[in-house]
Amino acid sequence: MNPKAEDRVPVLIVGGSLVGLSASLFLGRLGVPHVLVEKHADTSRHPRGRGNNVRTMELYRGAGAEARIRAAASVLADNHGILQARSLTGDEQEWLFREIDPGGGLAKFSPSGWCLCSQNDLEPVLLRCARELGGDLRFSTELLSCDQDADGVTAVVKDRDTGEHSTLRAEYLIAADGPRSPVRERLGIGQNGPGDLFHNVSITFRAPELADAVGDRRFIACYLTNPEADGALLPVDNREQWVFHAPWHPDRGETLEDFTDERCVEHIRRATGVPDMAVEITGKAPWHAAERVAERYCVGRIFLAGDSAHEMSPTGAFGSNTGIQDAHNLAWKLAAVLDGSAAPALLDTYEDERRPVAEVTSARASARSAEHSHPGYDPAPGGGGRQHGVLTVALGYCYPRGAVLGADPDLPVVPERMRLTGEPGTRAPHLWVRTGGERRSTLDLYERSFVLLTGTEDGKIWRAAAEAAAAHWSARLDHYRIGTGADADLVPEEGADWAEVHGATPEGAVLVRPDGFVAWRAEGRVANPEGALREVLGGLLRRA
DSSP: OOOOTTEEEEEEEEOOSHHHHHHHHHHHHTTOOEEEEESSSSSOOSOOOOEEOHHHHHHHHHTTOHHHHHHHTGGGTTOOOEEEESOSSSSOEEEEESOSSGGGGGGGTOSOOOEEOOHHHHHHHHHHHHHHTTOEEEESEEEEEEEEETTEEEEEEEETTTOOEEEEEEEEEEEOOOTTOHHHHHHTOOEEEEEEEEEEEEEEEEOTTHHHHHTTOOOSEEEEOOTTSOEEEEESSSSSEEEEEEEEOGGGTOOGGGOOHHHHHHHHHHHHTOTTOOOEEEEEEEEEEEEEEESOSEETTEEEOGGGTEEOOSTTSHHHHHHHHHHHHHHHHHHHHHTTSSOGGGGHHHHHHHHHHHHHHHHHHHHHHHHTTOTTOOOOSOOOOOOSOHHHHHHOOBOSSSSOSSOOTTSOSSOSSOOOSSOTTBBOOOOEEEETTEEEEGGGGOSSSEEEEEOSTTHHHHHHHHHHHHHHHTOOEEEEEBSSSTTOSBEEGGGOOHHHHTTOOTTOEEEEOTTSBEEEEEOSOOSOHHHHHHHHHHHHTTOO
């Protein structure tokens, strides 16, 4: 698809970094035509934003990209944990945590796991996958203006190579245009939160000798705490290529010009404790850690996603992951509205669900920076102390309100402990099953449709009810009977009880959304399954 001036497209994505590219991938998987515009000429060349959490990798698994991402990340596959040390050569060293998944306990929750893939390696994979699905992704293309009316959004874009202007008419616009989002500013959306937390300059450099000082310590990052030269060291290839985050203090009058190559080399030598090390500076990029959440995620037909909607401290890698999960939440809802199966009111639930998650997660990111004494961060006293664990924030968050029925409205957005037990509003449980000799996770069932899970005893009744309810609302609803008999579509491995795992009885049913969150649960037998499903689907799709 190659629209010319004043052509129409269902969705326009503004911004071609991790969140925008992920939105393109997810929309492409759902068959939604779209255009993405990005003002830069290419994907990121700076190794940053490397921590992709388990929930993000589940989404990439569902979109068929996980294996390609892990291949791109193979050089750092054996790096784990965060080390804190006064220098690499001294005795004052402590692992803040040694393993991302100690003991392999994550396997009971997910078929995926964390993946350390730097942004400069991840973005090209997403770009290729999105284009293979038919996405029209235009780099060196800048959004100049966007205006909306009751029927759509009119955007004027500029080809930065040729200077040519063109007009796109979209039904909806996703603004994934970063923390200084021009789209958010045009909409007049304010932000809440403490604001700027600290500033760093990210320095890329070559230093083959540094690998000897690091030795066999395969860390994700090392916080170097020499008070005269602190900073964070990150490996790129564990051999020659490295990144160093040096604290920057613009509030003290320090400018970027003060970070000369000579100063950076000396800082890195002193921080690492290798005074005569040969260092070649290859790049510098300033970045700002902040805690802000947009007051609104949507105005009319324009939606904010990623850094345009929320900014977070980098500790824990929550920011990019939250943004990618924003895009996934929005993609299935846009697809449902565009194909006519859902009413536009479904899109209101995007903010209902994702904004509370951002508020809790951004606070957790700041707290984690304080816990880890992130170089450059000097938090105010009494910051609240330790909060939820990383896995609970990354995977256990829930939607007490939104496109769910039967959820406890007082349920914390992030509970104190993991509660993936089939409750409405939570991510559906992971269960290994077999079908036709193939091993799959139940999470692999969720992407392009609602899914109804039942046992085999009442399976025929539920199947008839599902077909009738789906036909009534012109919605896609797949049904799987789980058990061991001849009528089973899926057979649980190792004798697992699907109903117990999902908090139901064998006569009950669990309805899961396309994004893998439980939409509704019947814990036991229902007197009128067809009527119940018709009412539930209508409520979820905002058509009843």
